[in-house]
Amino acid sequence: MKLTEWTMEEQEQLIHFMTTNTWPYHGNSHPARELIxxxxxxxGYQSDEVKTFWVENEESEQVGIVKIYDLQDEIPLFDLRIADEARGRGYGPSALKLLAEYVFQLPEAKIRLEGHTRQDNFAMRKTFERAGFVKEAQLRQAWFSPKESSYYDAVTYGMTREDFIKGTATPVKWDDVFHPIEISNKERPFSEEFYTDRLIIRAPKIDDAEIVWKAVIASHDALKEWMPWAQSKQTLEQTTTNLRQAVADFITRKDLRLHLFLKETGEFIGASGLHRIDWDVRKFEIGYWIDSRFEGKGLMTEAVERITKFAFEELYANRVEIRCDSENVRSRSVAERLDYTLEGTLRHDSLSADGKKLRDTCIYAKIKGAAL
Structure with a gap:
């Protein structure tokens, strides 16, 4: 892996990179071409104060960019961005290690290198730590999100020249009295991949788009009866756009889509996840669909059982629901096989998937203490 300096001749590549990936923790999550x-x-990408580098993997693919600010100062800052489809592969920590090596070998003898992120950006915080950076500050309500029109805490990570040379990560010693801060359940780190006897269950990735699209097309007739989004056949581009949003929502904890794969073959068999999340109540709704070619094998029941366990054990759920059309026998059978309690049927609560008829909705649930 290496860092390759960006040049003005590569404007189009940079514009494409910035506008085709999602940046949910930045002020502008979908920057327009004109802005770049x-x-x-x-x-803003190349000057006496700024240098930009491509992050290239072993195959010389451009998987990210890193921009260094304030190069004339003794303490430069940086901004690291990894492409959607390249996240979760260890490129971030490797890039930061290479960046630190570059900065601390500059003839000006920089004192330290630092970066900032939003408190709930767990992926970036993990990247800092794996690269040897130390958390040095938490600034309350210092990070404004225009999209959500709300403030978040910001955290600062740094690496000193001394630590870089010694290969250490010296923790901060606070002189004042330390009072632990309670971390909300939304902010707690949790597994993004877990398993059953037959399945791999993991967070969605952009490069899942084609296999998801093929499964949706193959199962269109079955899905159309129950899923509003399946009323017309999706294009690969539509699936990719939807998946890009799902990845962003997972990162920001708004919605936790999960993709299901066979352990033995690696085949994609369907999707599930935790939706309509209320983090204050700690309430989640499980939704699911399966590729028709894998129906009748108990795979979705196996997946939902494990996701239920994940919700209660790792997300500290108080309540998990399964809601479905009263006539959706297959969906109801999953809830009933897993001993979800049918709490009620809401009559004429929703429209059919095609929007033409009134339907009843069954509400199944498990609650904390009587869940597993």
Whole structure:
């Protein structure tokens, strides 16, 4: 892996990279071409103060960018961005290690290198720690999110020149009295991949798009009866757009889609996840669909059982629901086989998937203490 300095001749590659990936923890999660062009023109990617590097993997593929700010100061800052489809592969920590090596070998003898992120950006925080950076500060309500029109805490990570040379990560010693801060359940780190006897269950990735699309197309007739989103056949582009949003929502904990794969063959067999999340109540709703070619093998029941366990054990759920059309016998049977309690049927509560008829909704649930 290596860092390759970006040049002005690569404007189109940079614009494409910035506009086709999602940046849920940045002020602008979907920057427009015009904004990137203006930033380039104003020296925002290359100047005496700024240098930008491509993050290239072993196959020389451009999997990310890292931009160093304030190069004329003794304490430069940086911004690291990894492409959607390349996340979760260890590129972030490797890139930060290479960046530290570059900065601390500059002739100006930089004192330290630091970066900032939103408190709930767990992937970036893990990247900092794996690269040898130390958490040095938490700034309350210092990070504004325009999309959500709300403030979040910001955290600062740093690496000193001394630690870089010694290969150490010296923790901060606080002189004042330390009072532990209670971490909300939304902010707790949790597994993004877990298993059953036959399945791998994991967070969605952008490069799942084609296999998801093929499964949806193969199962279109079955899905159309129950899923509003399956009323017309999706294109690969539509599936990719939807998946990109799912990845962003997973990162920000708004919705936790999960993809299901056979352990033995690696085949994609369907999707599930935890939706309509209320983090204050700690309430989740499990949804699911399966590729028709894998029906009748008990795979979805196996997946939902494990996801239920995940919700109660790792997300500290108080309540998990399964809601489905009263006529959706297959979906109801999953809930009943797993001993979910039918709490009621809401009459004329929703429209059919095609929007033409009134339907009843069954509500199944498990609650904390009587869950497993």
């Amino acid at each position: 062009e203006k930033t380039i023109e104003e020296g």
